[in-house]
Amino acid sequence: MASIRKRGKTWYVRFSKRETQWDPEKQKNVSILKQKSKGGFKTKSEAQQYGIKMEAASIDGVDVVKNPVFADYFEHWYLTFKFPIIRKSTQKRYITNYHYLEKYFGSTKIKDISRAKYQSFLNWLGKNHAPATVRKTNIMVKACAGNAIEDGLIVKNFTNRTTITGNQDNVRAIEYLNEGEMNKLVQLCLTNLTPRYTSKYLVLAGLFTGARLGELTALKWTDIDFKNKIIDINKTWNPNLKILGPTKTESSVRKIKVNSFLLDKLKQLKINNSEFIFAIPRTGLPPSSSAVNQFLRKAIKEIGLNKPDFHFHSLRHTHVSYLISQGIDIAAISKRLGHANIAITLSIYAHLLDEYKDQQDAKIINSLNQVCATFVQHREKFYDIAKH
Structure with missing residues (x-):
């Protein structure tokens, strides 16, 4: 339930919700009051719209009270769900991506990440990294955002319908032997x-x-x-x-x-x-x-x-x-x-x-020349028969 009050010249919204949770120490269900407040609204109408939005999100199953820092949530997610089953090389990749998110988003909360903000992050990352690096980062973040939906933190996956960018100058040449x-x-x-x-x-x-x-x-x-x-x-x-x-x-x-x-x-x-x-x-x-x-x-x-x-x-x-x-x-x-x-x-x-394009082009030309040579031979035989 959202309550709205005026504080000075601005309006203030407080959302309150009681939830029943199991207390392992008391070995019984206990009632917990969760609250979230936000102020600074210039008009009562703005405050009411924000309150309605919070109530609607709560009905949809979103935990409107809980709103962790995005980078922190990403770190908690991969340490809990990924680290126990992945290789060390992959662990390093998750840690690197955590630092990317921490550097770009700072203390931005996960509910405040929009598709536009996330696309800006991909664009920023792509300035100095190859497209493959940006793509791999996006795959990990997309999975994390999916987990946040399951946790009731957000409604939609903000990584959907975004564009992978990248700096072609940073594309690493593939090493191989001739x-x-x-x-x-x-x-x-x-x-x-x-x-x-x-x-x-x-x-x-x-x-x-x-x-x-x-x-x-x-x-x-x-x-x-x-x-x-x-x-x-x-x-x-x-x-x-x-x-x-x-x-x-x-x-x-x-x-x-x-x-x-x-x-x-x-x-x-x-x-x-x-x-x-x-x-x-x-x-x-x-x-x-x-x-x-x-x-x-x-x-x-x-x-x-x-x-x-x-x-x-x-x-x-x-x-x-x-x-x-x-x-x-x-x-x-x-x-x-x-x-x-x-x-x-x-x-x-x-x-x-x-x-190998030149090599293949040479084969193509050679094949076409053979067709032409065959045509010339048949034409000459036709003329010889016609003369006689």
């Missing part, structure tokens, strides 16, 4: 290959499948069809919690056709006697991502390359680069990667397609 460099890395992994150290096997698997590290480390022997040469990607390994979880997206569940070369190497790991293909004999569990990337960075240096940003996911990019260079259809590549649609693949690897 065919020659890829061959060198394969040779290095094959040198002194021993089942005791599974990181080399993981690198080979990454190069030949394009699968993500979590997808590969989750593989069990039951996930490989050696007869039909197929690897079944259907789960991921969480190295922090040391548990199996779902794939990144529904489309990530897929079957990857592989060659005999890779399967013959993987068979060597059966000697480790573990259900996980890439398990370390000492622990019976897959190696950590830091251990695999440490080996990979060392290997990259050993083959004479200066690629400080190269990491396991770069093997996925290398796989794609090689397939594109071999003229493999982009739709087939997209399915192999587990992307939901071809547009995602094109958005990530557009620059690779541009790099």
Whole structure:
């Protein structure tokens, strides 16, 4: 219920509501009075409109009294609902986004965030960050706003129908190996290959499948069809919690056709006697991502390359680069990667397609020349027949 009073020259609104809550100490339901007040209205009409708005929101299930600082709510949300189940790298991303929100919105309350204000935030963030960074931030904030709706703090998701912006100058170039460099890395992994150290096997698997590290480390022997040469990607390994979880997206569940070369190497790991293909004999569990990337960075240096940003996911990019260079259809590549649609693949690897554009243009011209040559030959034969 909203009460309106005049205080000096302005009007004052107080909204009061009693709620019944369970008191764990008293072990019974208790009645709690919640109140929220706001003053400074120039006219009684303005105060009444504000009071009516609060009452309507309360009827819709919104907790009109509770209105936390937006950045603080975001932090509480991800610490409670996300941190227990996500990787450290993802945890860092949430923390970074919290600092973005804290810097831009300051002490702004969550009920005061409108679509326009949030769009201004995205525009601000996009001035100095790549579109991919802004997109990932928006995904997290959108989920948080959805949680706020469930908590009865807001009625609508203010992230809906907003536009992702970004600075193309800050787009980070994808690191990958060309065919020659890829061959060198394969040779290095094959040198002194021993089942005791599974990181080399993981690198080979990454190069030949394009699968993500979590997808590969989750593989069990039951996930490989050696007869039909197929690897079944259907789960991921969480190295922090040391548990199996779902794939990144529904489309990530897929079957990857592989060659005999890779399967013959993987068979060597059966000697480790573990259900996980890439398990370390000492622990019976897959190696950590830091251990695999440490080996990979060392290997990259050993083959004479200066690629400080190269990491396991770069093997996925290398796989794609090689397939594109071999003229493999982009739709087939997209399915192999587990992307939901071809547009995602094109958005990530557009620059690779541009790099091979000249090569593809040469093939097109060569094909057209063959058509022309065939036409000329037929025309000459026709003339010869006509003369006789």
